[in-house]
Amino acid sequence: FLAPQVTVSPEYDIILAGGGAAASIIAGSLSAAAPSLKILVLEGGPTTRDKLEHIQPARYFSHLSPYSTTEQFVVSSPSDAVAGRSIVIPVGKCIGGGSSVNFMLYNRASASDYDDWEVEYSNPGWGSKVLIPLLIKAETYEVNTPANPSAATHGNSGPLHVSYGGNGILPIAQQFLNIGPQVEKNRPLGPDGNDFTNKSINVFYRMPKWIGGVNGTRSDAPHHYLYTQQGNPNLVVSEGSRVTRVLFDSTLTATGVEFVYDKHVFPDYDPTPKQVTASKLVVLAAGAMGTPQILERSGIGAASILKSVGVKQLVNLPGVGATYNDHVFLVSPYFADPTTPTFDNIFRGDPTTWTQGLTQWDANRTGIIASNGVDAAIKVRPTTAELAEIGPDFTARWNSFYANKTDKPLLWMSALAGLPADQTGLPVTSWLSGGVFLGYPESLGSIHISAATDVYAPPNFNSGFLTAQSDVAALRWGYKKAREIIRRMPSFRGALPPAHPPFAANSTAALTETEPVAITAPNIVYSAADDAAIDAYIRAAVGTSWHSFGTAPMKPLAQGGVVDPSLNVYGVKKLKIADVSIGPEMVNANTYSTAIAIGSNAFHIIAAELGIKTT
């Protein structure tokens, strides 16, 4: 066997299992605040340091390749709710986790999302009053210029830079911002879709990105929190190191972890499990897919699950892996005028576009390489009249969840400048896609281990997608809304029929238009048969939003909780969880921002317990 590149000592003060978004913030911040603290980060995937595929924003799509070495693909069991399909969910598997491979869409939750965590799930210290200042502190908002001084909820000096990217605004996004407010008369253009207030809802807004405006690079967590501390010999980051389980003594105090060198990252390393001790704390930060699996392999979980795979139970926590959340995403492709510049040449790997783009990026860090191609969006909350359009399948969900919280949008909607998919077999042209994801799907899934010790065994994963009819009703309405705006955009040239509902030829909803209609054209009227066709289409077409969440929730034990507000796992000592698996309820936005909030708050909680001063 080859010797490992990084020497892992027998003992550390703190061990983090997983080196993703939240873990990078926690380890880097602790190292900066207390350089003598001995910290070990065990990350299952490879390093990302200074690698162009992580730094250059436009390369994000490459990580989704089936041959990816930086993402892992978790495959669900087939479900009738999604037309018998298995849903494939990619998750980051590299230092930085999702933050180093994600699409860099900058979206923030609503204040009430975090206030619900605090009040409804009894988690003092996790409301918006605590988390918003941490998010402000984490960012430098380059959109916050003298010309746009109102952005008071944004930061000016944090490590993570946010900008519109270096490529200006693509015409399709500009058309969405122009036409949208004319079609949706009660929804104007707004300065900011992310200020944590009601003012962010029901306004068309230009999309910021987790991309530095000056340096044109991805604002991932490791390059801005972790690698900056690696001059400190007390901080050890071991790549390709998969944690199998947490080790406990007879008092159920966590004493360390067991790990193996990942056979994909280091095929030549000794594959036998290694053990390493943590004198102060073990922190699980393996993400919403990884953390519940480590807990279950460690004997923490539901009795029936552990018994089925032959793991001896240490603590009965039925909430482990029981509430998988994701924002279900519907992407509906339309033809665009072939002369419209889009992101398609990047998605297709067009050599000329890439060569020109890379030359520009090398010269001044601008251009298409410094962008993700997603430049405009809206978070839509329906009016009373629109609730009638959505129909009775959604009424109970609205009344119980949304009605009294006016900052909660139903869905996020965008006209994407391109078709972010494998385009093999499709015409080489410009595409325009309606993109809609639900803010708070009612449907939940689950994830559990299928083997006692084998970290490579695929988990038993049920996505839960569309098991609640309320979600189908909401997406049906979202599909119609997006179509009404898109069919009026100057670049619109008709729908791609196989990727839309099979409306009857004599239906008013039939996909016959090939040119934009007038702004004043009447809206399409859908029959009951059309609605049924849309529902069937949605079930056959939805996919992940890449926002796995909430699989080890921070809730009271009696409500299926796994950790308390100090992030301690119930029933054991010296074991915390700090990643998006702790979310007790979904937030309406892309989840990197919430991972940052969790990582930042976890750092303060851990530092306070260890007597480390923070600013």
Ligand SMILES: Cc1cc2nc3c(=O)[nH]c(=O)nc-3n(C[C@H](O)[C@H](O)[C@H](O)COP(=O)(O)OP(=O)(O)OC[C@H]3O[C@@H](n4cnc5c(N)ncnc54)[C@H](O)[C@@H]3O)c2cc1C
């Ligand atoms: C393809 C994709 C696109 C996305 N796009 C966006 C976007 O545009 N905007 C946005 O806001 N959010 C986006 N997200 C979501 C966001 O990146 C995640 O929510 C965020 O990274 C979660 O942070 P985390 O710390 O909880 O977990 P992660 O960042 O996922 O980190 C978990 C880490 O733990 C490691 N791990 C797992 N199991 C083990 C084990 N047993 N031992 C050791 N290590 C282990 C994993 O390899 C991973 O690196 C996207 C995510 C993906 C995957």
